[in-house]
Amino acid sequence: GQQVMQIPQYQHVQEGEDFTTYCNSSTTLSNIQWYKQRPGGHPVFLIQLVKSGEVKKQKRLTFQFGEAKKNSSLHITATQTTDVGTYFCAGAGAGSYQLTFGKGTKLSVIP
Amino acid sequence: KAGVTQTPRYLIKTRGQQVTLSCSPISGHRSVSWYQQTPGQGLQFLFEYFSETQRNKGNFPGRFSGRQFSNSRSEMNVSTLELGDSALYLCASSPSTGTGTDEQYFGPGTRLTVT
Numbered sequence: 353g354q355q356v357m358q359i360p361q362y363q364h365v366q367e368g369e370d371f372t373t374y375c376n377s378s379t380t381l382s383n384i385q386w387y388k389q390r391p392g393g394h395p396v397f398l399i400q401l402v403k404s405g406e407v408k409k410q411k412r413l414t415f416q417f418g419e420a421k422k423n424s425s426l427h428i429t430a431t432q433t434t435d436v437g438t439y440f441c442a443g444a445g446a447g448s449y450q451l452t453f454g455k456g457t458k459l460s461v462i463p
Numbered sequence: 464k465a466g467v468t469q470t471p472r473y474l475i476k477t478r479g480q481q482v483t484l485s486c487s488p489i490s491g492h493r494s495v496s497w498y499q500q501t502p503g504q505g506l507q508f509l510f511e512y513f514s515e516t517q518r519n520k521g522n523f524p525g526r527f528s529g530r531q532f533s534n535s536r537s538e539m540n541v542s543t544l545e546l547g548d549s550a551l552y553l554c555a556s557s558p559s560t561g562t563g564t565d566e567q568y569f570g571p572g573t574r575l576t577v578t
Contacts, residue, residue, distance in 0.1 A: 353522070385566060394553060394569040395506070440506065444564035449518040451496070451564050455505040 354379050356443050358454030366462050371428040373457035375441035382446040384417055384424045389456070390437040398426075433461050464489055467556050467570035475576045481542040484573045488535050488556030495537040496567060497529060500551040509552075512537055513559055544577045551575075 355378040365371050375384065383402045387395040399408055401417035401424065408415045414427045424441055438456040468487045476482050488495050497509040508521040512531035529539040535556075541548055551574050555567035 383564065385564075387567075387569075394571050395555075395567075397566040397568065400566055442506075442567075449494075449511045449513070449559075449564060450508050450521070451567065452508065453498075453506040 354443070354445055354448075354452045356441060356452045356454040358441055358457055360457055361455065362458045362460070364460045364462060365431050367433060368430050371431050371435070371459055373426050373439050373441075373459075375424045375426075375443075375454050377422045377443045377452075379445055380421050381443040382421075382448070383444055384421075385442045385444075385451065386415060386424075386426055387440045387442060387453075388437050389440065393437075395440060428459075431459070431461050433463055435459060436461050464491075467554060467568055469552075469554050469570040469573050471573060472571065473574045473576075475578060476544050477578055478544055478546060480544050481540065482544060482575060483538055483540045484552055484554075484575075486537045486539075486554030486556075486570060488537070488554075489568055492556035492558055492568070493535055494557040494559030494565070495531055495535065496555045496557070497537070497539050498553045498555065499523075500553055500572070501549075506553070509539065541575075546577050549575060549577045 357376045385400045386398040389395045406417040412429045438458045440456045442451040442453045470485045494513045496511040499507045511519045515531045526542045531537045551572045553572045555569045557565045
């Protein structure tokens with residue numbers, strides 16, 4: 353079955369440093385989504401990428417979808433303490449009604 | 464619009480018992496998915512329903528079942544509970560245009576503890 357790998361599992365950064373998490377799928381994806389889960393909370397949808405090579409920005413967050421539609425990344429510029437949480441990628445194959453989640457990258461920001 | 468609601472929020476059950484969890488999706492959303500979240504395995508897909516039909520099922524034993532009602536509300540049932548079923552059970556609704564997997568809007572989850 354489809355597998356989605358995400359690295360790193362944990363990341364500790366000093367406030368103001370940049371952060372990147374990477375996502376790789378074993379199969380080609382029709383789209384990839386990113387979610388953020390704060391400690392004690394539930395996953396919250398951030399963005400969806402559909403096109404090969406797509407790049408989207410949300411303020412300090414930059415999302416990329418690979419040319420082969422099998423990998424993606426999330427980059428946060430100048431982290432803030434409000435960025436703390438676990439970031440998940442989730443992919444869906446063509447015609448699938450199932451999202452497969454990566455295991456997430458837990459981000460800690462040291463003030 | 465009100466968000467996804469799940470009841471109960473917390474539940475403690477004994478091995479061998481069964482449990483039913485409930486989910487009310489965002490108004491107008493016809494797709495409901497269920498996930499199990501544990502520290503070791505992360506978010507694992509259980510099943511997805513659209514217009515009362517199960518369209519996809521994850522790799523869970525038959526003890527895990529679900530259904531969706533005509534008003535899109537959904538329930539999941541776990542029979543013969545095992546200690547390993549202790550987890551956060553998350554429900555997510557999606558507008559689902561039917562062409563694939565749209566963004567998911569998660570509820571707060573039900574924390575199930577099996578003793």
